[in-house]
Amino acid sequence: MRAAALTAGLLAGLLLAWLLLAGFLLVGFLLVAARADAQTLVGYTVEGDAIGAPLTGAPGDAARGAGLVADRTLSLCVLCHSGLEAPAHMQGNLAPSLAGIGARLSEGQIRLRIVNMKALNPESIMPAYGGSSPGARVANAWRGKPILSGEEIEDIVAYLSSLKG
Amino acid sequence: MRPRPRAPAVIAALLSIPALLAVSGAVALEQGDRRSGIAFASPQTQAMQADDTANPGMLWVMDGAQLWRRPDGAAGKACQECHGDAAQSMKGVAPRYPDFDAGLGRPVDLSGRINLCRVRHQRAAPLAHEGSEMLALTAFVAFQSRGLPMAPAADARLAPFRAEGRRLFEQRMGQLDLSCANCHDDHWSARLGGSPVTQAQPNAYPLYRLEWQALGSLQRRMRNCMAGVRAEPFAYDAADYIDLELYLAARAAGLPMETPGVRP
Numbered sequence: 001m002r003a004a005a006l007t008a009g010l011l012a013g014l015l016l017a018w019l020l021l022a023g024f025l026l027v028g029f030l031l032v033a034a035r036a037d038a039q040t041l042v043g044y045t046v047e048g049d050a051i052g053a054p055l056t057g058a059p060g061d062a063a064r065g066a067g068l069v070a071d072r073t074l075s076l077c078v079l080c081h082s083g084l085e086a087p088a089h090m091q092g093n094l095a096p097s098l099a100g101i102g103a104r105l106s107e108g109q110i111r112l113r114i115v116n117m118k119a120l121n122p123e124s125i126m127p128a129y130g131g132s133s134p135g136a137r138v139a140n141a142w143r144g145k146p147i148l149s150g151e152e153i154e155d156i157v158a159y160l161s162s163l164k165g
Numbered sequence: 166m167r168p169r170p171r172a173p174a175v176i177a178a179l180l181s182i183p184a185l186l187a188v189s190g191a192v193a194l195e196q197g198d199r200r201s202g203i204a205f206a207s208p209q210t211q212a213m214q215a216d217d218t219a220n221p222g223m224l225w226v227m228d229g230a231q232l233w234r235r236p237d238g239a240a241g242k243a244c245q246e247c248h249g250d251a252a253q254s255m256k257g258v259a260p261r262y263p264d265f266d267a268g269l270g271r272p273v274d275l276s277g278r279i280n281l282c283r284v285r286h287q288r289a290a291p292l293a294h295e296g297s298e299m300l301a302l303t304a305f306v307a308f309q310s311r312g313l314p315m316a317p318a319a320d321a322r323l324a325p326f327r328a329e330g331r332r333l334f335e336q337r338m339g340q341l342d343l344s345c346a347n348c349h350d351d352h353w354s355a356r357l358g359g360s361p362v363t364q365a366q367p368n369a370y371p372l373y374r375l376e377w378q379a380l381g382s383l384q385r386r387m388r389n390c391m392a393g394v395r396a397e398p399f400a401y402d403a404a405d406y407i408d409l410e411l412y413l414a415a416r417a418a419g420l421p422m423e424t425p426g427v428r429p
Contacts, residue, residue: 072358076341079358090359094352125352127341135342137396142340 042130042150044115050108051115054157055130055150065159068152069098075148075156080126083163095126102163111157114148129153192331192416193350194364200353201368201420202428205361210375214427222304222373222425225297225380229305232298238289244302247286251309257316259307260422263411264318272326274410276303276382277402294401300380304371307424314421315368317414330412333405339396345409360429365390367413369426376429383410 042055054060069077070086078084082091083099101110112119115130127133129148138144148156203214213219233251236243248254263272266281273281279302280291292299334345348357349365356362370383377385384406388398399405 092355092357094348094355094357094362125343125347127343133340133342133395134337135340135394135396136336136338137391138338138340139392139395139397142395145340147340 042115042146042153044111044130046112046119047108049112049120050106051111052108054154055111055115056154058151058154060151060154060156060158062155062158062162065155065157068148068156069159075129075152076127077156098160098163100163100165102161103165107157107161110160111153114153114156192412193335193346194416196419199366199417199420200364201423202363202366203369203423203426205363206427206429210427210429214369214423214425220373220425220427222371222380222427225301225304225371225373226308226425228297228301229303229308232302233305238283238287240286240288242287244282247282251305255306255309257310257313259310259424260313260316261318263323263407263414265320265322271404272323272407272411274383274407275306277407279303279306295382295385300371300382303382304380304425307371307422310422311424312421314419315414315417317411317418323411326408327411327415329405330408330410333409334412339391339394341394343394345390364416365413366417366420367410368417368420369423369428371424372426372428374428380425383413 044051044055045053066085068075069081069084072078072090077098078086078091080092080095081098082088082093083097083101084091105113113126116128117124117126118128127147130146130150130153132144132146133142203211206214213221217223230251233244236246245251259275262278263274264278265271266273266278268281268285276292276294276299279299283289284291292302334349337344337347345365348362353362353364367383370386371380373380374386384401387406387409391398
């Protein structure tokens with residue numbers, strides 16, 4: 001029993017290491033892109049599978065973050081995720097529930113997932129909120145712009161980190 | 166009597182495989198998994214679509230029936246003068262579209278075909294894609310095939326256009342960086358917010374969408390999804406839409422036509 005769990009743990013660790021390597025390469029690339037357009041995109045440093053340092057000087061506001069994640073047009077989180085403060089029938093199920101996410105992931109891990117989930121899973125359908133989209137035909141109004149500002153991402157990080165239950 | 170070898174039948178069957186594969190094999194949605202959008206709708210919406218006296222789309226079908234009989238253009242001819250009773254001449258046409266037009270050297274969808282008849286045969290001006298007259302005529306023609314299975318044209322000349330449609334369907338686009346396939350192939354049984362994602366089936370178009378409070382075309386619906394992922398939609402009648410429609414038709418083969426559909 002023990003040995004099997006240990007082997008599974010080791011395998012998972014190896015897999016994670018590979019993902020992280022891929023992640024570093026990707027984020028490194030994005031960072032270069034970000035520097036070219038520093039006005040709209042936030043700069044950040046990835047350590048492991050996390051962005052340890054906040055994207056802004058001021059700490060995020062969890063109450064504002066709660067409103068943001070439930071916003072169907074600005075953050076869109078609730079279109080895919082459940083476990084948020086929104087009527088159950090308005091929550092999507094294209095993605096795992098975020099209930100208790102603050103107990104599963106550190107602040108820095110949550111930050112990287114919002115800024116660029118594709119650093120961890122290039123096939124992810126979760127948009128990279130902190131970067132400019134590599135997608136085709138980005139509409140004029142959005143071209144070269146991140147989906148959320150650094151402040152908004154920090155507000156959401158503060159809110160999700162508070163979901164411990 | 167010694168049974169004759171059935172080689173000719175076998176060869177014929179083998180020969181038809183590439184044609185079949187060209188249409189329905191080259192899609193990412195298995196035949197048995199195909200579901201019309203109506204299967205995901207609420208019982209109220211389903212009842213509204215099923216009852217012709219409650220289905221608002223029937224108003225456009227009735228307008229279309231009048232336009233069918235109205236002489237138009239420099240030729241002063243009505244559709245009916247050349248095509249006769251639509252219930253007969255147009256039955257089975259819509260499930261085959263988009264189809265190849267030799268003159269243009271590329272595929273046209275049903276509204277494109279109707280505009281070609283206006284220009285070539287009635288010598289009238291083409292109708293606007295999303296205008297009420299075009300929607301009415303397209304709904305009327307497609308309505309003649311209600312209940313028939315979608316049967317996409319097998320013309321080999323369509324293959325490259327259908328392949329381009331698939332490429333577009335699977336291409337990540339917009340600020341959200343999502344492809345049509347991300348939602349409609351990979352997550353069709355899930356919910357996006359409060360809405361079932363569905364399979365993006367084209368078998369009920371043009372259809373009445375409650376959100377539009379009007380009948381709208383398949384291209385209008387695709388524009389909505391493109392705007393949703395914050396991508397720049399193609400212009401109406403753009404070749405890209407026809408290619409997408411061709412691919413959608415191949416994914417829909419076998420589903421019954423439902424025009425005029427009703428959706429939330």
